[in-house]
Amino acid sequence: MVAVITRVKSASVKVDGYYSAQIETGLLVLLGVAEDDTDTDAEYLANKITGLRIFEDESGKMNLSVDDVAGSIVVVPNFTLNAECRKGRRPDFNRAAKPERAEVLYEKFVEYCKSTDRDVQTGVFGGYMAVESHNDGPVTIIMDTETMMRGRDRR
Numbered sequence: 001m002v003a004v005i006t007r008v009k010s011a012s013v014k015v016d017g018y019y020s021a022q023i024e025t026g027l028l029v030l031l032g033v034a035e036d037d038t039d040t041d042a043e044y045l046a047n048k049i050t051g052l053r054i055f056e057d058e059s060g061k062m063n064l065s066v067d068d069v070a071g072s073i074v075v076v077p078n079f080t081l082n083a084e085c086r087k088g089r090r091p092d093f094n095r096a097a098k099p100e101r102a103e104v105l106y107e108k109f110v111e112y113c114k115s116t117d118r119d120v121q122t123g124v125f126g127g128y129m130a131v132e133s134h135n136d137g138p139v140t141i142i143m144d145t146e147t148m149m150r151g152r153d154r155r
Helices: 039-051 098-114 146-148
Strands: 001-015 018-021 025-030 063-066 071-077 118-121 132-143
Touching: 001 039, 001 063, 001 071, 018 071, 018 118, 025 132, 039 098, 039 132, 039 146, 098 118, 132 146
Parallel strands: 025 071, 071 118
Antiparallel strands: 001 018, 001 025, 001 132
């Protein structure tokens, strides 16, 4: 799984003119599921992200998690994060999990994020979404379970 995590002052997701998610302070997580990802990847990544200390404490140091600041999380499915762009100019999406499998792991990731009753909202799997964010910092971090859990470089 690949995640792009952005600390936000606000974020929203609109689908067909309606908001499926709308938060103030928190995290915007774009999530890509790869073909070889498992439930273990979903649980590991959810735990890493929800515990990530990227909010500033009273000293101005990044020392607080989303829970510490009573923040929310928006999770947006994004298969394009698994794009392979080394050859040619058109991205290759063969690494991305098939939609049926990706949706199951996406939902498991969301459930792991919700496990401690934090406010977690979502985009719509397979839907065309307009995602807006008011980035805070900006602070943006990329996590990849392929590298983090299995120690392999995707390149």
